Amino acid sequence: MLRLAELWVRRGAGAVLHGVSLEVPRGELTALVGANGAGKTSLLLTISGILRPHRGELWWNPEGEEPVRLDRLSPKRIVELGVIHCPEGRQLFASMTVYDNLLLGAHQRRDRRAVERDVARMFTLFPILGERRRQRAGSLSGGEQTMLAIARALMARPRLLLLDEPSLGLAPQMADRIFETLLELRAQGVTLLLVEQNARAALEIADRGYVLEGGRVVRSGPAQQLRSDPMVQRAYLGIGA
């Protein structure tokens, strides 16, 4: 599992995370909800080593191995440990093909044959990507691009997958399909940390949730419990205003 202990992160002049502590248990889907600017993206960037905390600790404890302290490792090293970040806004390599995007997801792997097998697996998981394998990633529709972003992240064989707003800008139907895919991944044993503005959908599929406000965790607990929390309902689910 992943554990953040009293993590402080600065971006520019001010702090964006004020002593955040949270846990992502193995095999579960953990949702992190909150408004714009609450620090959700910064938190993911810190986990993947792109931002550095100035206080606090970040521990990764994979099954049957020694815990590793992530907050001192390079992004490359963190990817090698199986912690994979699927960034906000998809961030595809737009002028490169679907196929090349997938290969880049497996950039740190050297087992060429297994990588090809995983590409085939992605085309089973997302058949539309198989049909469009020679197309430029930038020419795909929004939903297809999100699928490609997730597939690219899966190519790295994640043990923990960090997802930043995968439903952003998608039609509701397409968003539902993406959420279904996340449940499928959890069933396959991938641990997930999902950042979402769509709190309702996120808390519906998650096992556990955290609510972030102004860089602080203000609520946490089993997702079911959060869904019935009056404060969460009022602020994020639009119930009982």
Next chain:
Amino acid sequence: MRGAAAHLLLALALAALVALVQRALSPYAVTLLSLVLMQVALAVSLQVTNGLTGLFSLGHPAFMTVGAYVSAILTYPVRRKGFMMPDLPPVLAESEWALVPAVLVAALAAALLALVVGLSVLRLKGHYLAVATLGLIIVVRTLVNNLDGYTRGGLGLSGVPRLTDPWTVYAFVVLVWYLCWRIKHSSYGRAMMAMRENELAARSTGVDVLALQLFAFVFGAAVAGAAGALTVHLVSVVTPGAYGIPLAFTLVVMVVIGGQGSLTGAALAAVLVALASEALRPLEESLELYGLSQALVAVALLLMLRFRPQGLFGSREPGLLVGGSNLGGSSSACPSPARTTPRAVSAGTAPSTPDAPRS
């Protein structure tokens, strides 16, 4: 395998051209051919440094100067070293090197310089590298001018042994082309193009951006160093200002006209620009309009950026060189260059070239 055959054919055709020019045409044509080939090698290597990675280095002339002087000093006849280079340490003053080791040391010296510059400058974002490498050209020239006990300063070094012939240059171009092609079509080349396109995404898939940038920069410098060395043994003279800012500009233009990331494009643009400059020289002299060719190259660049900003080839290579595996089907497990150059993309769609120099 079709791609490999096409490459072999191209190499043979070029060899035939070299042989033909040597047999049938004047020594002027032979030298011209060698210099054009040298420009091809320089432009193609700069395509790896700048085109694939999105860096903007202007440093090639500085590395060529370093390479040229290092190789000239190493190979200079011992009996004349005493009065030409009085400050040389005895080890160097009493030895006269052969071409190949001298060129290798020249490439190494340029690469080391690039490593030092790259380690300090590549950590900065934006166009700092362009400014730093522009400065490097001036720093190197000033050093060469003032270390006159080694270099004869502003007088330049003449009488450098002519150890290079068109065939050496030919072998060099083929080698550089081979290395660059392999780099572009490896997983590292793919990662370079990925970080050019989207650095954040590249980093989050585990691409070590700094290491790849450093590699591309040092590789380009090594090629430039070797090219400088080979050129000095071709023309037998080198002066501190022989390779300066105009050359840096010309090489960058070749990369942009060819298309960022396209080796074929850079090679073709190098031939076109070099031949055009040479063809315009008599015109410049008769009209007394010196600098005309540079002005025309600049106009060509502006037109290119206005009407075809992705360059002649975009990031791609012609299908013939890439081989037959363009048409889907990934039954082969070996990495195929075709995968970076889909036919599905029509020639009209512009790949984004966010770092194309627009100055």
